[in-house]
Amino acid sequence: MTNPLVHVPKLVRADEIHARVHGTGPMGRLNAAIAVRITKIVGTMYCAYVFTLIALVALPAAIQQGSPTVLVNWLSSNFLQLVLLPIIIVGQKVISAAQDARAEADHETLTALHRMSAQQIQILNGQNQILDLLRQRAG
Numbered sequence: 812m813t814n815p816l817v818h819v820p821k822l823v824r825a826d827e828i829h830a831r832v833h834g835t836g837p838m839g840r841l842n843a844a845i846a847v848r849i850t851k852i853v854g855t856m857y858c859a860y861v862f863t864l865i866a867l868v869a870l871p872a873a874i875q876q877g878s879p880t881v882l883v884n885w886l887s888s889n890f891l892q893l894v895l896l897p898i899i900i901v902g903q904k905v906i907s908a909a910q911d912a913r914a915e916a917d918h919e920t921l922t923a924l925h926r927m928s929a930q931q932i933q934i935l936n937g938q939n940q941i942l943d944l945l946r947q948r949a950g
Contacts, residue, residue, distance in 0.1 A: 820922045820925050822915065853896065854897055854904055855897060856897070858897040859901070865893060866894060870889075873889075
């Protein structure tokens with residue numbers, strides 16, 4: 812374990828993680844940029860609405876078939892997969908934003924506690940020096 816007196820609390824942001832996941836090379840940066848861009852586009856409620864319209868275009872054909880299997884296939888592959896994907900991404904963004912806010916608040920609190928601990932150690936060291944001087948004088 813490192814010396815707690817020299818420890819500096821660090822806030823880790825999402826941008827710093829991209830390099831760890833995809834690498835720092837040009838291909839890694841490109842992959843990260845493409846993944847983030849697509850996620851930002853697909854992860855919107857507007858995309859969910861568009862996907863709903865796309866899925867509904869295929870609904871009349873599925874109903875015309877009259878087969879329960881075709882309707883179940885339409886529901887599971889066309890509707891649920893298309894529509895739920897962006898909704899889940901939006902939900903994850905909301906949850907992630909809340910977690911990021913809590914993490915930043917925790918970081919600020921822990922940084923303040925770290926500073927207070929360092930001050931307490933300085934005070935205790937000063938008190939120890941005073942006690943050592945008093946012991947030397949006493950005897």
